[in-house]
Amino acid sequence: MQSPDYFVDEQVKGPFQRFRHVHEFSQDSEGATMVDRIESAVPLGPIGRLAEKLVLARYLQRLIERRNRHLAGDSTHE
Template identity: 55%
Template sequence: MANTQEKAIAGVTSGLISLGEQVTWRARHFGLPFRLTTKITEMKSAEIFVDEQLRGPFRSFHHVHEFYELDGETLMVDRIRFAAPFGPLGWLAERLVLGWYMPRLIRQRNDYLLHG
């Protein structure tokens, strides 16, 4: 994720993460530095895990990772739900920018995880 300079900087920063554990990420988006701390709030091995924002730039952020076996391979489906802060300005940012930016960012991260 070189384009966003994303890096795990606190909590679980390498290896596998488990239920109840946290990770803090540092990244740059739109030229601005951001930190996001998430916690694994649900985990069923090989089926699903959920991370949710504890601290960060969103009013709320909920990310579900679901795993399915398909023709001998693993299919991962991401579902994200988020809300921007700042009331009406945040609502506008969600519709004009974040609505296309966040799914694109998740696809880029998944591509990186798949291909390195």
């Protein structure tokens, strides 16, 4: 954590071979902006990469977008 600029969630144990989620914050004239950066690696070689491409990438994107809408106070897309 480097308050107020960013913080990082990193998997210690779980389904990913590696998972790192960086939340970066910046101030602008409208208030605060948050940018999410995700780095991940999946286990199981080619099968894992195929699952990542077909399912996991889209799932993670939707999850982050939904969470960000919630943080922004937009409940119209729940």
